[in-house]
Amino acid sequence: MSPPIHHIALRVRDPERSAAFYSGVLGLPERRRSDEGGALRSIWLSAGPALLMLERRLRGKGAQEGSGHLLALAVEDLEAWERRLVAAGVAVEERTEHTIYLRDPDGHRVGLSVFSFDRQSTANSRR
Numbered sequence: 595m596s597p598p599i600h601h602i603a604l605r606v607r608d609p610e611r612s613a614a615f616y617s618g619v620l621g622l623p624e625r626r627r628s629d630e631g632g633a634l635r636s637i638w639l640s641a642g643p644a645l646l647m648l649e650r651r652l653r654g655k656g657a658q659e660g661s662g663h664l665l666a667l668a669v670e671d672l673e674a675w676e677r678r679l680v681a682a683g684v685a686v687e688e689r690t691e692h693t694i695y696l697r698d699p700d701g702h703r704v705g706l707s708v709f710s711f712d713r714q715s716t717a718n719s720r721r
Contacts, residue, residue, distance in 0.1 A: 598643060598644070599643075599644040600644060600645070601638075601644055601645035601646065601647050602641070602644065602645075602646055602647065602665060603636075603646075603647040603648075603649050603652055604646070604647070604648055604649065604663075604665065604698075604700070604702055605649055605650075605651070605652045605700070606648045606649065606650065606698075606699070606700045607650075607699075607700055608699070609634050609635075609636060609637045609648045609649070609650055610634065610637075611699050612637070612648045612698060612699055612700060613637045613639065613648055615684075615698050615699050616639050616646060616648065616698070617639060618682075619678070619679070619682045619684060620667065620704075620706075622639040622640055622641055622646060623639065623640045624637060624638070624639055624640075625638045625639060625640050625645065626638040633650075634650070635649065635650050635651070636648060636649045636650065641667060642668070646665070663702065663703070664695075664703045664704070664705055665702060665703070665704050665705070666693065666704075666705035666706075666707050667704070667705070667706055667707070668707060668708075669706045669707065669708060670708065671708070672689075672692075672693075672694055672706065672708055675694065675706050676689075676694055679694075679696060684696055685697075687703075692707055692708050692709035693705045693706065693707040693708070693709065694706050
């Protein structure tokens with residue numbers, strides 16, 4: 595058995611603004627806030643069994659802004675999500691048969707996907 599994802603951390607300029615996007619627009623519930631030196635350092639949100647951590651500063655070496663990564667969340671209905679995003683003023687950048695792509699307030703790519711690995715595995719095993 596492979597280990598499940600524990601958390602994903604994204605560097606953000608303003609944790610409050612990013613939490614408003616991920617919690618308010620995408621519906622991820624807030625779990626915890628962390629302060630450092632009297633200032634908000636991070637906000638943690640539930641993303642299914644994993645956590646999404648919106649961090650003002652990431653530990654370790656690397657680029658100091660943004661990322662080229664994609665955070666993909668499983669959803670049930672792309673059309674319903676596209677309507678929700680339009681109502682929230684969030685642009686859909688790209689769309690495939692299974693996934694719509696957008697950007698969070700810090701420019702991170704976010705995917706909302708209906709692709710099912712279980713259905714794909716079943717289809718591949720019948721070939």
